[in-house]
Amino acid sequence: MNAAVIIDRRRVLAGGGALIVSFSLGSALAQQQDAPQAAAPSPPGSLKTSPYLDAWIRIDADGVEVFTGKAELGQGFKTAFQQIAAEELDIAFESLKVTTADTRLTANEGYTAGSNSMKDSGTAIQNAAAQVRALLIAEAARRLGLSAESLRTADGAVIAPDGKRLSYGELVAVDMLHVQAQPDSKLKDPATFKVIGRPVPRVDIPAKVTGGEAYVQDMRLPGMLHARVVRPPSYGAELTECDTAAVGKLPGVVKVVRDGNFLAVVAEKEFQSIKAMNALAAAAKWKETARLPKQDDLVNVLTSLPSQDTTIFERSNAAVAAHRTIEATYTRPYQAHGSIGPSCAVAQFVDGAMTVWTHTQGVYPDRQGIAEMLRMPPANVRLIHVDGSGCYGHNGADDAAADAALIARALPGRPVRVHWTREQEHAWEPYGPAMVTKLKASLDGNGKIADWNFDVWSNTHSMRPGGAGSMLAAQHMAQPFAVPAPRPLPLPEGGGDRNAIPFYNFPNTRVVHHFISAMPLRISAMRALGAYHNVFSIESFIDELAILAGADPVEFRLKHLDDQRGRDVIEKAAQAFGWKPDQKPPPDRGYGFAFARYKNLAAYCAVASEVEVNRETGRPRLVRAAAAVDSGQVVNPDGLINQIEGAIVQSMSWTLYESVTFDDTRITSIDWQTYPILRFSSVPESIEVHIIDRPGQPFLGSGETGQGPAAASIANAVANATGKRLRNLPLTRKRIKEAIDA
Template sequence: MTDRLQNPARRRLLAAGGSLTLAFSMGPAWGQAENEASSGKLPGSLDKDPWLDSWIRIDADNRITVFTGKAELGQGIKTALLQVAAEELGVAPPRIALVTADTARTPNEGYTAGSHSMQDSGTALRYAAAQVHALLAGFAAQRFGVDPSILMTRDGALRTPDGRRATYGELVAGRQLHLRADPATKPRAPAMHTVVGKSLPRVDIPAKVSGGTAYVQDLRPSGMVHARVVRPPSAAARLLSLDAGGVARLPGVLKVVRDGRFLAVIADGEYRAVKAATALALAARWDVPADLPAGMDTAALVRSLPAQSYPILERSDPAAQAGGGRTLSASYSRPFQLHASVGPSCAIAQLVDGKYTVWTHSQGVYPLREALAELLGAKKDAIRCIHIEGSGCYGHNAADDVAADAALLARAWPGKPVRVQLMREDEHGHEPFGAPMSTMVAATLDAGGRIADWRYEVWSPPHNTRPGKAGNLLAATHLAKPFVPPTPKPSPQPEGAGDRNGVPYYVLPNARVVHHFQPGAPLRTSALRSLGAYGNVFSIESFMDELAHAAGVDPVAFRLRHLDDERAIEVVRTAAQRFGWDAYKKTPRRGRGFAFARYKNLAAFCAIALEVEVVRETGLVRITRAVAAVDCGEVVNPDGVRNQIEGGIIQSASWTLLERVRFDASQVLTRDWAGYPILRFNQVPERIDIHLAERAGQPFLGTGEAAQGPTSAAIANAVADACGLRLRDVPLDRARVRTGR
């Protein structure tokens, strides 16, 4: 931070450009900031990067550029952040250029993960833009000799009532200010909003539907060459021999690269690279050990792994003990699952004059830069990572791995951009999978049908081994001098990882929750959207239904009697009412299910009611309709929030009904869509209705991962209602529905 203030070259550049650059520090004043006032933290990501020029630039020609360290992943964050900045600056969103996740240009906001983009970046931009506008008004008032309160803002300019006008660019021309901001400056009152709260069209969509350059897969820089990697058949496979002479002589092949078990080809065309990689794979002889635990079910496999036990909740109220109460218990599981990106991961890297540029759809360009610097033996300043959206992600898929491939091959073929496009079998067979989980829950009901005692345990391998270290990159583990993956550690509560949402959001007088963290697994695992929340909410909300039936209480009423948060109560009631829960009439083969969770117990509230049709003879489970009620704090773009919840419901339905990684004793078997089916269009619910709570002026709450957990349990609960079959292991696929196990 000090360098930003004292770097003479930077100061001269800014002065020459005639732009507004300010040192920024302000006390919390509104919304989320009020919650942070006692800690002295600045709002959102400003606490990590408090300098205004990290976030906003206004040039003398009246161009406005806004910077964010968060990445567009298809969640619509570009549009929402533009709305936030435009609202506070008093300009139309199209007037603003937005720069996302670039280690040379944007603030370091770590990973775009955990539904934190609006909480972190949106809040930072709201306060930064509000302060900029206040300063511009002060400059204009000084120029015109008027009180700032009488000035009007319109289209990037400030006007006096008598018609005098100055554009933002004119007001900042020649200024080079490093001032501490006035902590009393507040964002606009919600009642004055004209942009925030409106469903503006997504700015990232047009190129995606018109065949434009939308994804990193679409980039074609001048002089680009193509590369393909050849992965070992399994993580433990040893390369016995390689006869690459014939491959090197194939048409268009520029170079065959071998470094330990890392094999690749570079060619002058993509199809030639594909053909050469196929030939290279045939030229390699591997020893593939049969060391995978084939044939074990998920629960047995997970519980067989060494674990470190961490109690994450201990609560005791002797007065609420249920002597002689009825105790129920159950176990649940989820398997290894894929990110199943529609477009296999891709990256482009170029080495010129000792400096690397990497175009990547990594969700963390700064942590990736750290890992690449270690991998390449280069200084961080010699590597620039630029985020370009990828056609499929949400979590730690193979995006970082392919960026490492591209960087290594750029070093092997300097001067030219080297494009590495993974094949489907590379993505499916070698990405870091979503971690399997096994859970056990037991509860005692008192005489009044309330939960008097709760015991919950979750076993799971790591859910987050994202880069930051070279050993988290697949290629780094294949080199002749391999990098060892760092030992995973459990993520702390309240967010957690495998234990995310392991603590129920209900009033439980006596409760104990234990996380059995397992540092190792037979297959590599990392972040899949919502991490452990999907498995934990599936378990907890399935069991809440089982308890409700044991108590003879309606499942919605049972949840309400265990909630004391008014916002949680409101979303539960709204989802039930909009679904028509009380008036529901059962018909043959159909049933209803309900579930609720607050994501991470600190982000968005989400309740889901849905109906399924179940055909036991064929195993078919089809969601006919779903209703969700969501409270995510202030809503910037209602349509964007609905997109996220709808997408979460559909994605979770696919996980819950279909998805499971299969492997034998030697290798992963699910390497194509036939082996790993995902939800098809004809399986999508006929109707999905999303109802958003009005919370103008409240802090932003993360939305992108709120629906996955409740959807899974609502499906299982609806299946049980439709046909009496209680399935506790994901996926609830046709075989399980047919056989009942």
């Protein structure tokens, strides 16, 4: 294998890649030209698209640095990547440095989304690290005149049988790692792992709990100015009048930027910019149009919009006869990401080059959009990811980056920091789309599901940038960029139809995706995409069928599931919860269960929950939850538990409380009064997360796997407690009270 790598490297060098001294990625196109032909087996993870080892790992005399094109969003994978690299490189965890997404430094890994970071980047780093280690051993073998097999590695050095050490820094030559990865790597035996699988403390937490500079919001570049944007009051509003003269004279104001409907003010100090923003907002006159749909009639609004209908799954077995049939409609409202820290970005335009520091999830696509908006070549635009507040999908991050770039261009030389207000974040972020599902299923004579029909109506679940038209600033400019036409996200991952296909085995199954291209509200990707509502629908309806069949919900699920890993998490969660088929909850309490395999191809998760409902007020309370998760090989068990715990708590808030509200013109949920989320008094008494580790199995990711099962588990527990089935999200106190009183 080592020889093959060297041959390959020679081929690349001979193939005209200049001898690259300092690391440079080159354009994605160039990489693709260099990439192995499609016929050849490709290396795993993101090595497929960024095959050079030095895109991932750089070694010099100062140490070892790991690069990822993914962005740390608070999931803690920066730490997991560091563990993976330390393990496969045989180097001390602490001695490594991990650099995240930066268009000048790291691979193009698209978006940090879809729970794909471990699968894409983690896998790439693991394999790159293993191959780099092999290269270093080969080099040491050459220098020492020993066989590679006789050498071992430890603590950042190759060690000979006589104890002689050659550090990685000594061994590496300038271009040694600028070689393409091989399809196969000699990975370590999971049984020997020393760092992977350990609950290593996260590397980012110390700064975050001591007031270190941890976020893009904390950046202070020399000479930095503070900008605030004045957004239109509603979608499509046009600025008809704005006397900026008075605002320009306010203390500290450096510039008022107006470009069509884009309006911003820049000042020396932050609070000056806020006062100026308020004055500018008061001076601006807008023409608004009423174009929002009726919020209370989502089922009709969505199902009557033109849709592109696709049967995405069909299976039939006429031998199984339907005995009893039920149907139900489930809805989900528009819901907000609601980051605690509103979006922020810093941009600086120097000598025709734009640099933007941003908490975007995709530095490369965002760069493309910003370059297009500014009509600059992408090469002159650099985007650097800096941590932000948790985003849970496509929030205002990219828009704030575009705002900063547009404003900074008007003030060459000076770094400009833009921070959105709370109201702007709530009113302008792209929401998780509203959805409708209609289900119809029958039991056969033996109490098993005979047929299953599932229809889902949804927008796309990604309007992320790539083009400028996805970003507010570009949409609001005098020469605006049109919002690109939405496209359904392709299966098997899917968008609105993510997890629409049941993971269970039903003899007759039909699943139809009604893709709606009209987007009355600005929408995009939110944690788990369509899987949140589809799993809520499927797992609620499975419960309805179990009740119809007089079966225990857990046994009923197992009866329809062949997948062993799925069965294992169900049994584990049930056992951890203390689930018993003949259980009887205390008065006013209910038990609920739900399961899903995220995207039907990633992590498995089952959640059991106990909910208490106050019969007088209708107020629901999640008392406790127990979950089991199988995410493949576990890298950082504590990080995984943190993710699942968080998913359950967040999903509980979505499920019980949250909906974006609007009148015919404006969004009316614009802060935490009007878009309430959970507070501490509703936090459960306990949440248990049990991991089923699968050493040596691929990383499956975990960021989004809990959302759907948690929602359905809670809904099922509410139904169990009240005897009433609620099918419209959120399951508010008022809806529950109405159901009880009905």
